[in-house]
Amino acid sequence: MQYTKIRGIEREVSRVAFGCMSTVPSIIYSGLEADDAVATMRRAFDLGINFFDTARAYADGESERQLGEAIRGIRDEVVIASKPKAGDLSASEIAGECEQSLRDLGVDRIDLYQIHWPKRVVPLEETARAMETLVEQGKVGAIGVCNFGPTDLDEWLGLAPCATDQIAYNMIFRGCEFTLRERCTAANVGILCYSPLGQGLLAGRYETADDVPVGKARTRHFSDERPDARHGQPGFESETFAAIAAIKSIAEREGLPMGDLALAWLLHQPAVSAVLAGASRPDQVERNVRAAEVTLSPAVLNELDDATAVVKEKLGPSIDMWQVPPRTA
Numbered sequence: 117m118q119y120t121k122i123r124g125i126e127r128e129v130s131r132v133a134f135g136c137m138s139t140v141p142s143i144i145y146s147g148l149e150a151d152d153a154v155a156t157m158r159r160a161f162d163l164g165i166n167f168f169d170t171a172r173a174y175a176d177g178e179s180e181r182q183l184g185e186a187i188r189g190i191r192d193e194v195v196i197a198s199k200p201k202a203g204d205l206s207a208s209e210i211a212g213e214c215e216q217s218l219r220d221l222g223v224d225r226i227d228l229y230q231i232h233w234p235k236r237v238v239p240l241e242e243t244a245r246a247m248e249t250l251v252e253q254g255k256v257g258a259i260g261v262c263n264f265g266p267t268d269l270d271e272w273l274g275l276a277p278c279a280t281d282q283i284a285y286n287m288i289f290r291g292c293e294f295t296l297r298e299r300c301t302a303a304n305v306g307i308l309c310y311s312p313l314g315q316g317l318l319a320g321r322y323e324t325a326d327d328v329p330v331g332k333a334r335t336r337h338f339s340d341e342r343p344d345a346r347h348g349q350p351g352f353e354s355e356t357f358a359a360i361a362a363i364k365s366i367a368e369r370e371g372l373p374m375g376d377l378a379l380a381w382l383l384h385q386p387a388v389s390a391v392l393a394g395a396s397r398p399d400q401v402e403r404n405v406r407a408a409e410v411t412l413s414p415a416v417l418n419e420l421d422d423a424t425a426v427v428k429e430k431l432g433p434s435i436d437m438w439q440v441p442p443r444t445a
Contacts, residue, residue, distance in 0.1 A: 117164030118408050120389055122306050123279045124258025125227050129195050131383055131390050132408045133167035134160045134401070135310060136183055138394025140175035150182055152396075157186035159398040161194065163405045169282070169308070169392050171199040171232060172217055180220040188222070196221060197228035197308075199262060204237035210246035214255055230260035230282055234268045244276035260308070265435050266295045273303055280389060282308040284437045286318055287381055287424050288337065288359055294433035297387050306389030309382050311437065313393075317356070318378035320364055325353040335437040337427070347439045352430045362423035370416065379407035381420055 119128040139153035157168065168187070170179045180198060187194050198221070200213030217226060229250060231243065250256040260280035261272055272278055281300055285292055285307065292300075292307065300307055313319045315332045322328045325338060333342040339351040367374040382391045393404040412420075434440040 117405060118383070119166075120306075122228070122258065122389055123304060124277065125195055125279065126257070127166070127193075127195055127227075129167040129390055130165045130408075132165055132379070132404050133169050133197075133308070133390045133392045134165050135392035135394040136168055136170035136179045137174045138396055139182055140179045150185070153182045154186045156395055156398055156401060157183065160395065160401045160405075161186075161190060163401060165401070165405065166193060167195045167197070167390055169197040169310075170221075172201045172213055172220075173199070173232065177216065177220045180217055184220060184222040191223060195227045196223065197230060197260070198226050199230045199232040202232040202235055205231065205235045205243040205246075206238045207242050207246035207249075210243060210250070214250055218255065225255060225257060227257040228260050228279060229256040229258075230262050230280065231264075233263045234261070240268075240271055241275050244272060248276050262308075263435065265433075266299050269296070269299060269303075269305070273305075278303070278305050280306045280308050282310060282392070283435050284311045285309040285382065285385075285388070286312050286314045287363060287378055287420060288314050288317065288356055288427050289335075289431065289437055290424065290428040291431060291433050291435045293428065296433075296435060297385075300387045305387075307385075307387045308390050308392055309388060310392045312382050312391045313375055313378055317360055318363065319375040320360075320367075320373075323357075325357060336431055336434075336440065349440070352427060355426050355430055359424045359427045363420065366416065366419060366423065372410065373403070375403060376407040376410055377412075377420075379404060380410035380412055381417070383408065384412055384417055 118131040120131055121128055168183055170183050198217050200210055203209050247259045258279040259277055261278055262282035264281050283292055330343045334344045336347045337356040340348050364374050367377040379391055382388055395401045
């Protein structure tokens with residue numbers, strides 16, 4: 117396993133993190149029984165993953181409760197990242213959400229506390245000050261944000277520290293590469309990548325757009341005629357699946373599972389601190405860990421960039437996979 121330093125967090129973190137959304141029911145995941153979820157997380161820890169990302173919004177705290185059980189007895193050896201629910205993000209809400217997360221996790225400190233989405237119901241300054249107060253109280257180690265584009269991030273950096281920006285980033289969703297990634301590099305803000313396998317597209321699970329189940333065919337890759345899509349655009353299904361076919365061919369030639377290639381590609385990208393990889397079985401954790409040891413040559417990286425360039429340009433600079441606007445900034 118590779119490890120790296122994130123500003124404000126004392127312990128080095130594994131560059132493959134465990135995304136805890138995968139163990140609870142959602143529109144994307146069916147969820148696991150609590151014992152199975154705990155066993156899967158403990159297997160991740162045994163294999164060198166010490167970085168776990170969760171949120172109050174994941175099944176109304178159930179994800180945090182599962183993680184709390186999984187880290188019992190090893191709290192000092194792991195790094196916990198969580199997030200308040202994205203209500204109004206007022207000072208009182210931030211304080212209350214953090215207290216509930218601490219109770220559900222069974223800990224007295226969250227290593228990385230992240231704003232889940234920029235809301236702007238209250239002034240951003242109020243939210244930033246509330247987060248800083250948690251740090252001053254010792255309840256939070258470092259502050260991060262999620263889904264903040266360049267404009268939102270610039271404003272936040274003028275108000276409070278920011279260790280990380282957690283965003284959707286994968287080979288077929290590269291919006292951050294237009295301007296955000298450069299700004300993160302300049303400000304020493306680490307990128308945490310969620311949806312690294314594009315909800316299964318980059319694991320080779322689906323041959324065509326019609327094979328993708330409802331719930332996963334909502335992103336801007338797909339037609340707005342797909343159920344639950346809300347982006348109002350025609351989508352880029354043919355371009356997306358042409359890119360997937362090209363990636364699959366490269367993976368086969370390199371002797372790598374497609375998912376391993378996708379995770380390894382992210383770990384080679386500038387400003388990326390960690391990849392948040394979900395798992396619902398111990399063998400999936402083993403796959404994720406294996407990908408962390410893959411080294412890709414400059415020639416292969418260039419080939420993969422070329423294979424996905426059309427999709428990158430079509431989707432543009434928005435870092436929101438599901439709609440545009442409002443979060444194109």
